[in-house]
Amino acid sequence: MPPEIGSYPYEVQVAFFMHDLLPDKWDGMSGSYMGKDYSALQVLLDVYEVEERKQVCFFLKHIEARNMNKLNDKIRRRQKASENKAKGGINSANIKR
Secondary structure, eight states, X not given: OOOOGGGSOHHHHHHHHHHHHSOEEEOTTTOOEEEEOGGGXXXXXXXXXXXXXXXXXXXXXXXXXXXXXXXXXXXXXXXXXXXXXXXXXXOGGGSOO
């Protein structure tokens, strides 16, 4: 069971909050998730008066990397399943084991 947000240190909680506020970037051609748009980060750090900016940015990049890998893996699995279905192949996700 994943830990609750409140069980993380304060800087990690702020990083999760900032991650939720930043807009996403998507590749229009492939549909791949390209991460967060950091152009608004300075303003958000100022507005919320974040003191430990280096630590928050460090944790924010780790959160983004994990999220980006998770989303792109999910997209690849869906694309592969669609390709197999279009080819008339067997979708291994639907096979009972």
